[in-house]
Amino acid sequence: HIEDRYPHASARRQMFLLQGAREAQAEMAQRGLHVHVQVDRQDMRAPLHCALAEHAALVVAEEPFCVPWVSGVEQLCRRPFRAPVWLVDCASVVPSALVPRGACHRAYAFEQATRQLHAERIAQPWEDVVLRCRDAPKFAGGELGESVDLAKTDLEALVREMEVDSAVPPVGHTVGGSSAGYARWKAWVSSGGIRGYAKRRNDALDAHGVSRMSAYLNAGMVSPMRVAREASAATGAGKAKFLSEFLTWRGLAYAYCFHFPMPGSGATLDQLPAWAKGTLCQHAGDQRTVIPRERLLAGQSGDKAWDGMQRYLVATGELHNNARMGWGKAVARWAASPQ
Structure with a gap:
């Protein structure tokens, strides 16, 4: 299900998602799995996943972690169907539910709490699952309509029919799909x-x-x-640092969002650690130069370094890790309030 009505949806992100879905659809067909693909666009936004859920024995969804996906899961769970809903943490090496709540405020605490769990999981080889029953019944309900065959569909035409920001166009250097992703990873390693x-x-x-x-x-x-x-199996002086960033700092962010969830209506200061919330509130009365969001989007803050990063991000869809931290923190001093 490729949605288009969510905050900050852009032609760039939608094309990336469609390219990935096209490859996933082909891979599942090769495994004998029936897949129904819905692409939301003009006059085609019926909640078909809810119709499927009403006939399902089990509903599996990804752990949403943050808005806008939290509200989608909340809406799904309010539907009157009998099947249980399983949320799967597909983002973390150690599932966030296994991380102690008290270990989510500091990187060193998270690392200590998950060291053994990470070691156990990284050492496990991947075991492919062979589909035993290739005659699984297809959904018999007629309300689903026709599935979109992404291999035979003009993806650019689909994106043009969506309610997305076309001012942020697709970029050719980052193509969606597992094969492109693993090719980039393999080349870098x-x-x-x-x-x-x-x-x-x-x-x-x-x-x-x-x-x-x-x-x-x-x-x-x-x-x-x-x-x-694969990073754990690599050699070299940078291995420990990469694993620290990937397992600890990345995992910490997901675990924190899991244990201190934001409401479906959006993030508030209440989701922040006490020290971060205290710092922001302490400076709430500071003199500020408020810059309208439109000027920030256009890279017209007046700060040459920040404006350069913003324009680079808009043009390429990427921003270096270190640059991204300074870019993000700078916005706090140009906002009307910490909230």
């Missing part, structure tokens, strides 16, 4: 990416000093388990 990671990662001008895998991980097109397993 084979070129010495992990080996030199500790030395190169802090240079924001070195675009290839980092893996550039965020988009694929975020959209579920590559497995964090596989990335962690």
Whole structure:
């Protein structure tokens, strides 16, 4: 189900998702799995997943972690169907539910609490599951309509029919799909990416000093388990630092969102750790130069470094890890209030 009505939906993200869905649809067909693909667009936004849920024995969805996906799961669970709903944490190597709530405020506490769990999971080889029953019944209800065959569909035409921001167009250098994601990962590792990671990662001008895998991980097109397993098997001085960033800092963010969830209506200051909330509130009365959102979007803050990062992000869809931290924090001093 490819939706289009969610905050900040853009032609770039929708094309990336459609490319990934096209590849996933083909892979599942090869395994003998029947897949119904719905692409929301003009006059085609019926909640078909809810119709499926009413006939299902089990409903499986991804752990949403944050808005806007939280509200979608909340709406699904309010529907009057009998099947249980299982939420699966597909983002973490160690499922966030296994992380103690008290270990989510500091990286060192998270690392200590998950060290053994990470070691156990990284060491496990992948075991492919063979589909035993290829005659699984198809959904008999007529309300689903016709599935979209993405292999035979003009994806650009689909995107044009969606309610998305066309001012953020697709980029050719990052194509959606597992094969493209793993190809990027393999190329980076084979070129010495992990080996030199500790030395190169802090240079924001070195675009290839980092893996550039965020988009694929975020959209579920590559497995964090596989990335962690292959990184653990690598050699070189940068291996420990990469695993620290990937397992600890990345995992900490997901675990925190799981244990301190935001409401479906959106994030508030209440989701922040006490020290972060206290710092923001302490400076709530500081003199501020409020910059309208439209100017920030256009890279017209007046801060040349920040404006350059913003324009680069809009043009390429990427921003180096270190640059992204400064870029994000700067907005707080240009907002009317911490909230």
